[in-house]
Amino acid sequence: MVNAQDIKVTGKVTEAATGKPVESVSILVKGKGGGASTNLSGDFSITAARGATLLISSVGYLQKEVAVTDNVVNVTLDKTDNNLTDVVVVGYGTQKRANITGSVVTLKNEMLTRRQVAASSNLLQGLATGVTVQQQSGKPGADEASIRIRGVSSISAGSAPLIVIDGVVVSSFDDIDANAIESITVLKDAASTAIYGSRASNGVILVKTKRATQNGLKVSYNNFFTKQKATAIPKRTTAIEHMELSNLAEQNRTGNPNAVLYPKTLIDKYKTTAANNLDVIDTDWLDLLLTNNGLLQNHNVQLVSGGDKVNVFTSATYLKQQGLIQNNSYEKYDIRFNPDFKIHDKFTVSGVFNYNNSRAINPSTGSAEFIIRQAIGLPAIGGGKYGEGLYGTAGQTNNRNPLAMAEAAGTSVTNYNTFLTKVGFTYRPLKNLEVEAYWARELSNPTTKTFVKNVDIYTPNLSTSNYDKIGVWPGSTSLGQSYANNIYKTYLGQATYTGRYKKHTAKILAGGQSELFTNSFFGASRTGFINPNQPYLNLGSGVRDNNAGANELALSGFFTRINYNFDEKYLLEVNGRYDGSSRFSQVRDKQWGFFPSASAGWVFSKESFLDEVRFINFGKLRGSIGALGNQNFNSRYPFDAFYVASVYNNPNNGTSTYFNNITTLGYALLATPNPDIEWEKSKQWNVGIDLGFLKYFNLTADYYVRSLTDMILQKPIPDLAGGYAFPFINAGRMENKGWEVSLNFRRKYRDLGVDVTAMLSDVKNKVTSLAGNPFLDGGSARTQEGFAINSYYGYRAIGYFQDSGAIKTAPVQFGIPFSSNPAVGPKPGDIQYADTDGNGKVDANDRTFIGNSFPRYEYSINVNLTYKNFDLNIFGQGVGKRDNYLSGTGAIPFASGDFAASLLNIHKDYWTTSNPNATFPRLLPAGSGGNNFVASTQWIRSAAYFRIKNINLGYKLPASWMGKAKITSARLFVSAANLLTLTKAWNGFDPEINNANAEFYPLMKTFTAGINVNF
Incomplete structure (x- = not known):
């Protein structure tokens, strides 16, 4: 009425x-x-x-x-600034953000360009809940981050997400300049990733590069210059401290208070005489080694040309990064060309053309990490460098000197060329129908040339006050060269139909994709080069060796997705993909798998009963469930038998037979096949809420469970089968449970803009079955049913023995009771271990799970402030719980590894009767630590931390300053990264790095200045 x-x-x-x-x-x-x-x-x-x-x-x-x-x-x-009306990239298409029913995070260009990094994978850290980003090295060309989405998802088949750039699957996106990226979308749950089927079990990262969208010509130039230094690196003791503490360790070992390794006269001489590189040597290894300034520079030029028929985006990037040591650098050129041609209103042709060339230089005789480890651990009394080209023995019997390794023993140079071509079209025969197809090919050619040169080694001659040559290191010259050819091809065709009737909207996608990977490689090496200036294989007169190989992998899939919504209030999505992989047996019908998912959403804020609830701007409940597969393990043909053959220059390699004075070349089984191997499978369900409230706040929260079954493991077989590689089987089960919360506040106060985002997430892993395997052992780490994957496994340390009486009354440690012999059994100052099984003795049965290195309770806060022409970004990130197991040089005083032993400064906090609660047990010489250094809680250290990851301050120049120069806009900025770290980790150790043996390349603390100019 x-x-x-x-x-x-x-x-x-x-x-x-x-x-x-x-x-x-x-x-x-x-x-x-x-x-x-x-x-x-x-x-x-x-x-x-x-x-x-x-x-x-x-x-x-x-x-x-x-x-x-x-x-x-x-x-x-007025917009609420919560981006709900944005159209975001999803698998094989786009969707309005408000209508998404899966767990999806999109990062825009302005979020990515606030940090200046050499490898773009580091940009994701702290910007998306449930995404664990760990940078393990600051080494030029190797400072990329590992990325895991919602935890570890496999034991053998990898946990890295699928990375797709402009629709093409790639191995990484590290080489793309952040200024050329329009957005990065992270697909986390099964509903959003199932469209990618067997390759998406670890999540998907979609990278969309920029394209021209506006008429006219625009040019931009972006650069930054960065000074780098190590965030943390351990300091070692001086020459005098080394000698005095070495004597103390020897006295502890022998029980003789007069035992010395260095006489008092020598120590007194060091105390009264300045270091002279002759008879008083006090080498600061790190000071001599870390001589590079670690400069990083990046330049990016973009040209955007748009018109009615042709639109072109072009980007060119140059990056150069110096390392901390000599002969350690990385250089990169990247050119990207994205054209779009409008043939007519219904038909468009698009392309992506990308060329990337990189060059990494490293020392040839050892990794930069190993060289730095030696500089950390070598004693100061070893001769380092006496002058230009005069390298000392470093106090080592083998004459290996880390300075010589870095500066003079040759280089290993890797050139990497990558060509990506993608050509496709979009055809709209009807208003609501869109047909798309493309062909793409990525060709990569890594080549490495490693030349090892001899270095002359000298020792001081006190009678002449000069230096005598005593030999060369490493003793022989060699050259190795390798070449690989990797080709990835993909073909895709799809059609999308969108229908609307009153308040009903449906969108249907269907398509197919075929992918082919081929790889071939060749390597050769020679020894015995006379002229170090002529590193050519044909000039090597010594041992010759060659190797080569090839493999391929094919994938095919058919996919579909149906989206339905009623009045943008009730949302439904159904996905399905039918995938086939050449990794599995066709004969046994194992090649194909079907992976479905479904999700639903309810935008409850559109219900009439909430009309009077003014504080809720937007509210949506989401739920999803789906199944995925994984076939990304390290065997291309696990269903087939592999054989190794004799070679004519080495017929006695175990595959030949000798009969009647004749050697017959033969074959032997190398890997045991399993024709019944099939997909790993994962099922995941997810519930979540998106809530906008009080006008300026936006909350997103998710809870999920991911169950993995038929995990691919290598199962031991009886010894009688021979010493072959174990077969791959489907056996294990694992479960991840986690939650994620993100809260954003965004408001404008006249000239002041405030945008603050806080994130917190956690995931807990548990292995639920190993199909009869009691455990998978990895030394100090073990995978066992009922516990998290790769958990630390060892003894529970309960303090130090403070006196002989405590040793006598304690459970017998490792079968050795108290003894008055100073070289036998535990002594005061040694670590006491718990008898966890209560049988009156400590042995291997008392080991238990003592920690895990996977980060828990990851959190971040991102603060963005704007005031008139100024902008300020402060980004902090941290981990609430994480364990780090330290061993070798990183934990043990006088840990030698395979080089001369010394101590770090932290080792000076050792046990004595007057220091009963010291960090370290009593000092003992190398190899004499008894059971003090077995895997135990003594060496598990908290790697929880909070770090100011980045501070960026920018200023936009007033438009009135730039009119005559035809500059549209210009911004100057300065920034600092890894500026402050709060942690309980040992001094000199970075909590982000798994530095178990002190063999690491430190992360970088950086100071940057740059400019963004648009014409």
Whole structure:
């Protein structure tokens, strides 16, 4: 019934900032039933009483109340700045953010360019809940981060996510300049990733590079220059400290208070005589080795040209990064060309053309990590460098000197060329139908040339006050060269139909994809080079060796997705993919697998019963469930037998037979096949909520469970089968449970803009079955049913033995009772271990799980402030719980490894009767630590931390300054990374690095200045 006072009201709803019409806006009469919504042009019509109040709301906009005073009511809406109206990239298409029912995070370009990094994978750290990003090295060309989405997802088949750039699967996105990236979308749950089937069990990262969208020509230039230094690196003792503490350790070992390794006269001489590199040597290894300034520079130029028919985006990047040591650098060129050609209104041709060339230089005789480890651990009394080209023995019998290794013993140079080509078209035969197809090919050619040169080694001659050559290191010259050819091809065709009827909207996607990977490689080496300036294989006169190989992998899949929503209030999505892999046996019908998913959402904020609830801007509940597969383990043909053959220059390698004075070349089984091997499978369910409230707050929360079955393991077989590689089988089960919360506040206070995001997430892993295997042992780490994968396994340390009486009354340690012999059994100052099984003795049966290195309770806070022309970003990130097991040089005083032994400064906190609660047990010489250094809680250290990851301050130059220069905009900025770290980790050790043996390349603390200019 229409009241007499009711009138027909018409109007138009537009966006306040742009004036564009807003469709699907809800128009309700306050306190009444019924309503209307705007059409594509923003127009609406509704019946209401004069003087009534219209409630006008839409996803992504602030709700508005308008009084009815006339027959025409035009309304403008302000955006809520929660990005709900954005269209985001999802698998094989796009979706409006408000309609997404899976767990998806999108990072825009402005979020990515606030940090200046050499490897783009580091940009993700702390920006997406549930995404663990760990950088383990600051080494040039190797400072990329490992990425895991929602925990570890396999024992043997890897946990790295699938990375897709502009629709093409790639191995990493580290070489793309952040300025060329338009957005990065992270797909986390099964509903959002199932469209990628067998390759998406670890999550998916979609990278979309920029394309031209506007008419005219625009040019931009971006650069930054960075000074780098190590965040943390352990300091070692001086020459005098080394000698005095070595004597103390020898006295502890022998029980003789007069035992010395270095006489008092020598120590006194060091105390009274300045270091002279002759008879008083006090080498600061780190000071001599870390001589590079670690400079990093990056330059990026972009040209964007747009028109009615042709749009082109071009980006060119140059990066150069110096390491901390000599002959340690990385250089990169990257050129990207993204054209779009509008043939006519219904047909568009697009392309992606990318060329990347990189060059990494490293020392040839050892990794930079190993060289730094030696510099950390070598004693100061060893001769380092006496002058230009005069390298000392480093106090080692083998004459290996880390300075010589870094500076003079040759280089290993790796050149990496990558060509990516993608050509495709989009055809719209009907208004609601879009057909798309493309072909892509990525070719990569890594080549490495490693040349080892001899270095002359010298020793001081006190009689001449000079240095005598005593030999060369390493003793022989060699050259190794390798070449690989990797080709990835993919073909894709898909069609998308979108239908609308009143408040019903359906979108159907169907397509197919074929992928082929081929790899071939060749390597050769020679020894015995006379002229170090002629590193050519044909000039090597010594041992010759060659090797080569090839393999391939094919994948095919058919996929579909159906999206349905009613009035953008009730949402439903169904996905399915049918995948085939050449890794599995066709004969046994194991090649193909079907991976479905479904998800639903309810935008409860659009319900009429919440019309009067003003503090909720937007609310959506989400739920999803799905199944995925994984086939990414380290065997291309696990279903087939592999054989090794004799070679003519080595017929006695175990595969030949000798009979009747004749050697017959033969074959032997190398890997045991399993034709029944099939996909790893994972099932995941996810529930979540997206909530906008109090106008300026946005909350996203998720809880998920991921169950993995048929995990691929290598199962031991009886010895009688021979010494072959164990077969791959489907055996294990594992479970991840986790939750994620993200809270954002965004508001404008006149000239001050505030945007703050806080994130917190956790995931807990448990292995639930190993199919009869009691455990998988990895030394100090073990995988066992009922515990997290790769958990630390060892003894529980309960302090130090403070006196002989405590040793006598304690459970016998490792079968050795108390003895008065100083070289036998535990002594005061040694570590006491718990008898966990209570049988009166400590042995291997008392080991238990003592920690895990996977980060727990990851959190971050991102603060963005703008005031007039200034902008400030402060980004902090941390881990609430993580364990780090330290061993070798990183834990043991006088740990020698395979080089001369010394101590770090932290080792000076050792046990004595006056220091009973020391960090370290009593000092003992190398190899004499008894059971003090077995894996135990003594060497498990908390690696929890909070770190100011980045501070970036920018200033946009006033437009009035740039008019004559034809500059559209310019921004100057300075930034600092890894500026402050709060942690309980040992001094000199970075909590982010798994530095178990002190063999690591430190992360970098950086100071940067740069400019962004647009013309």
